[in-house]
Amino acid sequence: MRVSEHDAAHEAAAQRVTDFLRRRREQIAQRWADAPLFRTVFTVSRDEAVEACKAVVDALAEVAADGRLEDISAPGFAAVRDQLGRTAASRARTGSSPAQIADEVAGLRAPVTELLRGEFADPSAPEAHEAVLTLAVLMGTLRLVVMETALDAGEELIERQRLQLMEVATPVIQLWDGIVAVPLIGTLDSARSQVVMESLLEAIVDQRAEYAILDITGVPTVDSLVAQHLMKTVAAARLMGAECIVSGIRPAIAQTIVHLGIDLGSVVTRAGLADALAYALGRQGIVVPGRPAAGASRS
Amino acid sequence: MMEVLPRRPAPIALPIGSDADLARVRQHVRLVATELGFGLVQQTKLVTAASELARNTLVHGGGGQAEITPLEEGHRTGLRLSFVDQGPGIRDVALAMTDGYSTGGGLGLGLSGAERLVHEFAIETGPGRGTTVTAVAWVTGVPAPRSGAGPRRPGAR
Ligand SMILES: Nc1ncnc2c1ncn2[C@@H]1O[C@H](COP(=O)(O)OP(=O)(O)OP(=O)(O)O)[C@@H](O)[C@H]1O
Ligand SMILES: [Mg+2]
Numbered sequence: 001m002r003v004s005e006h007d008a009a010h011e012a013a014a015q016r017v018t019d020f021l022r023r024r025r026e027q028i029a030q031r032w033a034d035a036p037l038f039r040t041v042f043t044v045s046r047d048e049a050v051e052a053c054k055a056v057v058d059a060l061a062e063v064a065a066d067g068r069l070e071d072i073s074a075p076g077f078a079a080v081r082d083q084l085g086r087t088a089a090s091r092a093r094t095g096s097s098p099a100q101i102a103d104e105v106a107g108l109r110a111p112v113t114e115l116l117r118g119e120f121a122d123p124s125a126p127e128a129h130e131a132v133l134t135l136a137v138l139m140g141t142l143r144l145v146v147m148e149t150a151l152d153a154g155e156e157l158i159e160r161q162r163l164q165l166m167e168v169a170t171p172v173i174q175l176w177d178g179i180v181a182v183p184l185i186g187t188l189d190s191a192r193s194q195v196v197m198e199s200l201l202e203a204i205v206d207q208r209a210e211y212a213i214l215d216i217t218g219v220p221t222v223d224s225l226v227a228q229h230l231m232k233t234v235a236a237a238r239l240m241g242a243e244c245i246v247s248g249i250r251p252a253i254a255q256t257i258v259h260l261g262i263d264l265g266s267v268v269t270r271a272g273l274a275d276a277l278a279y280a281l282g283r284q285g286i287v288v289p290g291r292p293a294a295g296a297s298r299s
Numbered sequence: 300m301m302e303v304l305p306r307r308p309a310p311i312a313l314p315i316g317s318d319a320d321l322a323r324v325r326q327h328v329r330l331v332a333t334e335l336g337f338g339l340v341q342q343t344k345l346v347t348a349a350s351e352l353a354r355n356t357l358v359h360g361g362g363g364q365a366e367i368t369p370l371e372e373g374h375r376t377g378l379r380l381s382f383v384d385q386g387p388g389i390r391d392v393a394l395a396m397t398d399g400y401s402t403g404g405g406l407g408l409g410l411s412g413a414e415r416l417v418h419e420f421a422i423e424t425g426p427g428r429g430t431t432v433t434a435v436a437w438v439t440g441v442p443a444p445r446s447g448a449g450p451r452r453p454g455a456r
Contacts, residue, residue, distance in 0.1 A: 189318050221325055221343075223350040223409040252343035260347065260412035261398050 013130040014064050017138065020116055020131070021061035029053035029200060031111040037104040041090045052087070055080050059137055065215055069137045072144045085149035107142040109136065132273045170196045170205035172212035179280045180209040181273065185218030197236055204242045211280035212237050217248030227262045234267050243268065245284075247276035310368040315356045315382070318341050322354045324365045335369055336438050344416040345378060345436055351409035352382040352432050360384025360405060361428050370435070377418075377437040385429040392422050409423065426442050 023027070032038055042049035042192070057277040062076030063069065090102050116135055120128040172180050180203045182196060200212055202225065214230065216222065222230075234244040247270045257264065270276040278288045308331045312322050328349040332342045349365070358365045361385030389395045396414070401407035410432070414420040416448035419435035 009394045014307045119354060124355045148448065155421055187318075187322050220329075221350050221355070222347055224406045225350075225354065228406050256343045259344065259415045260351075262406065262412075291423065297447050 002219075009130055010070070010134070011067065011154065013127070013134040014067050014069060016127070016131045017059050017134045018064040019245055020119055020135075021057055021064065023295055024115055025054055025057045025061075027115060028057050032056070032108055035104070035108055035111070037087065037101075037108065039093070040193075041087050048237060053081060056142070057239070060142060062140070063191075064138055066238065067136060070141055072141055072148060072188050074141075077142075077145050081145065081149055085152065088146050088150035092292050098150055100146065102143055103149055105146045106139075107138040108142075112139070114297070117118070118236060126182045137211065166258070172199050174207055174209075175213070175277055176281065178207070179208050179211045179213070179277065180207055181213035181215060182213045183218060183273070183278075187221075188219055193226075193233070196231045197229075200233060201236060201240055203239045204217075208240050211283070212242045213245045213247055213273065213276045214282065215248040215276070216246060217250070217273070220260060222249075222259060224251050224258055227257065227260075227264070231267065232266075243280075245270055245276040245279060247271065247297050303365050307371070308369050313365045313367070314362075315364055315384075315395075317357075318360045321350065321353050322358060323352050324367075328378075329366060331367055331369060332378055337378070337436070338438075338440065341436060341439065343452045345380070347381055348413040348434050350415040351413045352380065352434065355409055355432070356382045356386075356430075360386030362381065362386075363429075370437075378433055379433065379435045381431060381433045383429070383431045386430045388423070388426045388430055389424045390426050392424060396422075402436055417435050 029050045029054075030181050030203060032053040033042075033046055038049045038053060042052060059080040063071070063074045066074060066076060088101050089111075091104070092098070096104075113132055113135060116131060117123045117128065122128065127140065152272035170182055170184065175181050175185070180200070182200055184196065186192075188196070196214075200214075204212055211212070219226065230246060234246070237244045244296070245268045246264070249269055249271070268279070270279055281288055311327065313327060314320055315324065325346050329342055329346045332345050335346065347382050353365055360382075361384060363386070363420065366379075366381040366383065368379040368381070370379055394400055397406040397407070398411045410422075413432075413434060417434040417436045419433075421433045422430065423433075424430040437444070
């Protein structure tokens with residue numbers, strides 16, 4: 001008996017909050033539009049902020065009507081998930097931390113709670129308490145929904161930055177007419193070596209390069225996978241009509257490669273980038289004067 | 300309270316579950332090898348062997364962990380690297396150790412190559428028993444300068 005009485009009270013409170021949200025939609029939205037979360041995002045037009053707030057109120061009303069007060073995956077949130085995600089992302093872009101954004105969402109509770117209390121002749125009546133509590137739960141759930149979308153947006157941002165970093169980390173440089181070079185820096189995992197290969201092949205076509213230099217001075221470890229990536233890149237460049245030169249193989253790495261059993265015999269290698277360039281120029285019939293043979297220091 | 304033992308890096312276990320973990324294992328092996336006094340060539344060999352074996356743990360073993368243990372035996376100093384997984388195991392170890400043998404489109408030089416890069420090498424495995432590959436290298440020759448001064452260049456000002 002008691003349990004169902006309890007449930008009944010819950011249901012009544014949810015119903016009351018639903019009605020309240022629908023009835024006071026306009027006032028709630030007006031108040032929220034001035035809260036930092038919305039005011040700072042919709043800077044151009046306050047009307048837009050009000051519209052966005054109304055959508056959030058509608059969503060909350062639907063979630064409450066469904067009785068899914070604590071369910072962050074309640075269908076009612078679907079309509080505003082996108083909008084909340086963009087709002088949170090825009091706050092994050094201007095430097096707000098996730099904790100600050102969470103605080104701002106929490107800050108929406110006070111104005112709407114005040115309105116709700118005003119609905120009751122006796123704000124200390126049990127029904128009033130129950131309703132305020134229900135609204136608090138609902139607002140807590142909204143906060144979680146915003147945090148979740150904010151985290152998703154953050155992950156997307158990181159993934160995008162990672163991709164961008166991969167691109168900038170592999171610039172293809174034209175050293176001379178028909179000679180391009182890629183200074184490789186850092187770990188050559190599969191994803192990066194794919195980017196390297198693509199940008200190199202593109203540059204070979206764009207610049208009609210006959211020689212492509214892969215400089216691995218900045219690659220800390222050359223294991224069998226890295227070697228395989230290098231050889232694939234060399235082979236692909238060859239198919240495009242360019243000869244590849246791998247430069248920057250340090251002595252310790254050279255010894256390691258040999259012990260590992262990797263055969264770079266079919267690949268032209270040079271100690272440094274300058275040696276590789278001299279080689280490529282020489283093959284084009286351009287003699288580089290004043291450059292003593294292998295092993296000499298840079299002039 | 301009063302530690303009078305020579306400072307040497309403590310044994311450590313690192314997880315292997317992603318490409319980023321592989322990078323961490325390599326970095327840690329390089330750090331410890333440097334601290335133990337391995338020269339540049341030996342460091343490079345150890346890091347490369349670790350890279351091969353850790354990647355096998357990840358790719359073929361479905362993930363696991365790397366155990367990096369400094370060794371001291373009488374007057375010699377060494378480093379033991381163990382790579383442990385609970386994956387499918389290796390049915391035919393001799394075949395897996397053959398240069399060029401790969402079940403995954405690799406060069407097939409990881410296991411056999413790693414063995415050539417270290418002094419001691421052991422594989423414990425069996426179908427359904429997971430795989431543990433252990434590699435040991437000892438500091439050889441003239442100990443490298445521990446830190447600070449770069450390579451000395453005769454005739455440099
Ligand atoms: N930890 C492991 N668990 C299960 N099988 C393994 C493990 N390590 C190696 N193997 C098996 O041994 C084979 C040879 O390994 P090896 O590292 O020599 O070559 P690979 O990994 O296939 O290519 P790569 O030359 O790129 O390393 C693998 O293809 C795999 O079938
Ligand atoms: Mg391998």
